[in-house]
Amino acid sequence: MNSRWGRLYIASVTVVGFGVLAASLWNVATVPRDVSWLLLLLLTLLAGSFPIKIPGVPALIYVSEAFVFTIVLLHGAAPAVVAFALAGFVVTLSRHRREPFRVAFNMAEPAISIGLAAQFMRLSTVSTAPGHFHTVELPLVAMTVAYFLLNSWLNALAVRAETGKPAHLVWRQHFLLLSLNCFAGASVALLLANLPHFGAGVLGVVASVLAAVYVAFRAAMGRVADSTAHLEELNELYLSMLETLAMAIDAKDQATHGHIRRVQKLAVGLARNLGVTDPKHIEAMRAAALLHDIGKIAVPEHILNKPGRLTPAEYDRMKLHASVGGQILATIKFRYPIARIVRHHHERWDGSGYPDGLSGTDIPFGARIMSVVDCYDALTSERPYRAALPAREALEMVVREKGTKFDPLVVETFTRVHAELTNQVVAHEQQLTVASPVMRQPFTGPSPEAANP
Known part of the structure; x- marks a missing residue:
């Protein structure tokens, strides 16, 4: 207790x-x-x-x-x-x-x-x-x-x-x-x-x-x-298969190693803080976070790993990963509603996102959560063309996009709990470091001042 x-x-x-x-x-x-x-x-x-x-x-x-x-x-x-x-x-x-x-x-x-x-x-x-x-x-x-x-x-x-x-x-x-x-x-x-x-x-x-x-x-x-007990064993096998597939995707994109795992921890934690309690929705969030970049298998590696900014044509090709991922997952009978979260996690609150230009509450709630934590982790991670941003600066950038790119409620909740969530991510990656000598790209975590942006 x-x-x-x-x-x-x-x-x-x-x-x-x-x-x-x-x-x-x-x-x-x-x-x-x-x-x-x-x-x-x-x-x-x-x-x-x-x-x-x-x-x-x-x-x-x-x-x-x-x-x-x-x-x-x-x-x-x-x-x-x-x-x-x-x-x-x-x-x-x-x-x-x-x-x-x-x-x-x-x-x-x-x-x-x-x-x-x-x-x-x-x-x-x-x-x-x-x-x-x-x-x-x-x-x-x-x-x-x-x-x-x-x-x-x-x-x-x-x-x-x-x-x-x-x-x-x-x-x-x-x-x-x-x-x-x-x-x-x-x-x-x-x-x-x-x-x-x-x-x-x-x-x-x-x-x-x-x-x-x-x-x-x-x-x-x-x-x-x-x-x-049999269903629980099948569920464990199912999750293991998802994680294996996610690791394969993660390995293809050398610029974002570890990103999927971090997004999963942040997304599930944020969903719970937003009042999501139904186990099916939590598991959907967990699985969707693992597979949200599955569409990158349709993106050439020279684009994924390009050491610089993408050209407009390359960016258009990169954007296909959301719709391709949604299409792939829609053909699979998952136990949880995953496909729509993956397809729409790059939509914007003001309707200027992709692939379908959805806006406001027309965007699935799970996709709105995924959008915030996906962006935050990208900003705080190393890229070939820029250094990782400090947690405080990344959080300020997310807050500036409240009401335009992101759902205001999701951003406000993330602002309130981000220090706790990112500390959990850091602790998880430290455990992985102890468990394995080969460690993926480290997460910057919150800076000491991040608790009070």
Whole structure:
């Protein structure tokens, strides 16, 4: 848990959850109840001992909701909170990762979720006595919906705190379908609570059914996990192929060695600072940065490596690399929207760029980001016909083009974060220097005064 926000979030949930748990323990200790709730508690803990891993995120689910919901229907909210918190404790102890903050969160979050959800039900029902289907069905649905939303979002935010993945994407991709598990548990709870002869025999039958469901669901999740792992391996292979192709392009243009890698680091960092959070768009930015100069394979090497300024005819030939690159990538079924970023990364905000003369927001957002960082890196890199500019001077030149060549918002954001981003690039190239004795052209990085242009 590296971020300050993440630590604060986990601490807040823990404090609130243990407050709910403490109040519930006091209620359980002072209010007489039928001992049958202890049997339900035992089954809740038993079900909690066999969690199911959700593929792709550090989160677990288990089939104990049916018993917890039954406790709410028959005995009230307080015993359900105690049972679910203890189940969370058991789940955490059954895993290898037993950090105190994780144990505390996995007890506090269920306490909050079921405690608040049970209050929704209490406020919307007249009676929860067995046999009163007409008075409990809709409140039970309300409780189930409230529990699912609280439980899934509290966990999705915890995943964000631990991994940095956007919570709404985590929720949509990994938790939304789990609502079926909650409603299945509520259905079982409704049947249990309304049986005329509720007892150990009935619970034994229900437990057997739930065990069969658990085995089937766990097998399904295992197949999903295998498919996810296979897709991740294919993605790694895909990225490796892109990087190999990018290195081949980089090697052809001797004047811009290292440019592609630096642009990639700057582009991805700038995109994140501009609020881009969708993993697909981030990966598109990463891949497009690697391939933004792929069209240079159509440009003769004597033009690419000319030790001087290009003639108008040579410059026209050089400009073809944007459209050629876009055409090449448009024929490939990439997982991310790459081709338009590559084709339009030399368009200008005022419409005077190439190849299509797009202007303003008609230029793809990724291309507007690429345009700024591509220009900045070119200015701060050595060329056969000029020396590299200091970071401050290059940044001032970029700022002067705000609203004419570049998107003003992108330039303003880059101005604010460029020192941080370029320092990351310098650190990355230093790592490469240690890893390999053959180093590409160094990046000038920010000058000491660049933080305050």
